[in-house]
Amino acid sequence: MSRLLPLIGFMLLVGLFGFGIWWNTQHDQNEVPSPLINKPAPAFVLPRLDDPTQTVSKASLLGKPYLLNVFASWCFACGEEHPTLMAEGSQLGVMLLGYDYKDAPDDAKNWLREHGNPYRMVVADRPGRTAIDFGVYGAPESFLIDAKGVIRYKHIGPITPEVITKELKPAVAALRKESP
Amino acid sequence: MMLFGTRDALALPPLTRASRARALLGFLLVAMLAFASVAHSQAIQPLPFKNHAEKVRFQHLTRQLRCLVCQNETIADSNADLARDLRLDVFQQMQQGRSDKQIKQYLVARYSDFVLYDPPLQADTLLLWFGPLLILLAGAAVVIMAIRRRSRDAGTTVQAPAGQAPTDSEDDW
Structure with missing residues (x-):
């Protein structure tokens, strides 16, 4: 038995390292879970991208759930995500609010003209100050905010069709159940 | 010393080597200065x-x-x-x-x-803070047990009959 002990120890280590490798394929190591889930979204007042004289605030959006999608024309992964939003954005069951992050307005407008605009409305946060309140640390990021202005779900990284069916749609369905 | 010997044998003749080294050193210096100035201009915080x-x-x-x-x-x-x-x-x-x-x-x-x-030290980080200490203590316990057993075994094997052929002992591997 004591002869087998080193082998058993080795097999345990192999198991542990194998589990670690498997775990890392399932989880993004750079992802920082947001502490803001199920907390009220930060209050914000931001200019519209298409008309900076008009502002959109958290208060003005209360009453209906929406998906706040942080994007930027400089962001490579946003280009990967964009076709999915174009194809499925209108079938999500919530309003899609674009959040143009640290971007030159003209660049963002050109980008949307070129790739299509899946958003009902786009707000612009050029200094990135409001994004800090949301705990944004990159783009794309998406926040599902309910009718009361509470953040219910956050996705870090590009939204894929898989994310929509596995995570986003169930989260929207949960909102529906609460307030039909 | 063997290692240095082989390296010298493989290296270029002294003259070429020295001039090459100088050229490389010069290049490195220029590159370092260039990078330093870039890094410096980026690091300036007004x-x-x-x-x-x-x-x-x-x-x-x-x-x-x-x-x-x-x-x-x-x-x-x-x-x-x-x-x-x-x-x-x-x-x-x-x-x-x-x-x-x-x-x-x-x-x-x-x-x-x-x-x-x-x-921060809080309930869900207790394992993070004190886990290494636990592992250290567990390792120390294993070592102490092994030493005790070995000194006990050593005491008994001394009295083992001398005529017996040495068997394949565990120390072999």
């Missing part, structure tokens, strides 16, 4: 500190905060856009008279404890 103490406090604080984009850098070191924004934010909060603790809490509320380089 933050108007009131005095030296404030600057020291700012540097001390930003060195304890993690940049979330390049996660192995502090926001003091990082050149990421977000790190620059966060530095400015920390600076502005300092100007408003907020304490280090308040500033940290503000960032933790938005970016979770991960933003702190030092994980």
Whole structure:
């Protein structure tokens, strides 16, 4: 038995390292879970991208759930995500609010003209100050905010069709159940 | 010494080698200077500190905060856009008279404890803080047990009959 002990120890280590490798394929190591889930979204007042004289605030959006999608024309992964939003954005069951992050307005407008605009409305946060309140640390990021202005779900990284069916749609369905 | 011998045998004739080394050294110097000036121009922060103490406090604080984009850098070191924004934010909060603790809490509320380089000691980090100590103690227990058993075994094997042929002992592997 004591002869087998080193082998058993080795097999345990192999198991542990194998589990670690498997775990890392399932989880993004750079992802920082947001502490803001199920907390009220930060209050914000931001200019519209298409008309900076008009502002959109958290208060003005209360009453209906929406998906706040942080994007930027400089962001490579946003280009990967964009076709999915174009194809499925209108079938999500919530309003899609674009959040143009640290971007030159003209660049963002050109980008949307070129790739299509899946958003009902786009707000612009050029200094990135409001994004800090949301705990944004990159783009794309998406926040599902309910009718009361509470953040219910956050996705870090590009939204894929898989994310929509596995995570986003169930989260929207949960909102529906609460307030039909 | 053998190693140095073989290296000399393989290397270029002394003259060429020396001139090459000089050329390489010169190139490295130029490259380092170029990079240093780039790094320097990027690192310049036009933050108007009131005095030296404030600057020291700012540097001390930003060195304890993690940049979330390049996660192995502090926001003091990082050149990421977000790190620059966060530095400015920390600076502005300092100007408003907020304490280090308040500033940290503000960032933790938005970016979770991960933003702190030092994980706080709390219920869900007990294993993180004391896990290594537990493993050390477990290892020490195993070592002590092994030593005790060995000294006991040694006491008995001395009296083993001399005529017996030595068997394949466990020490062989």
